[in-house]
Amino acid sequence: MKYTYIQREYSEPFITIGEYIFETDPETFFSLCKLSNPLYLALVQLEQKVFKPFVDLYTQLETISTRVLEKLMQEPPRPGRGGLLPGEGDEALV
Secondary structure, rough: HHHHHHHHHOOOOOHHHHHHHHHHOOHHHHHHHHHHHHHHHHHHHHHHHHHHHHHHHHHHHHHHHHHHHHHHHOOOOOOOOOOOOOOOOHHHHO
């Protein structure tokens, strides 16, 4: 009877040492992964060679687009009736 009572209690699942290190100190976990897995190290080097130029290009495009938007937002409004398409009259404003 005591076994049935113990079995019904909630117990948390067991975790591995790697999972514990990952949860408590992720930086140490990744350092251990780098030391123990040469494939991981090769992937990191490949990522730096292949993806870094794309990240740099994206950063440059983002900077340029931000400058263009800032310039556009600082322009004064143009004279005329805003919101009307060519061919529309004043009745479209109502």
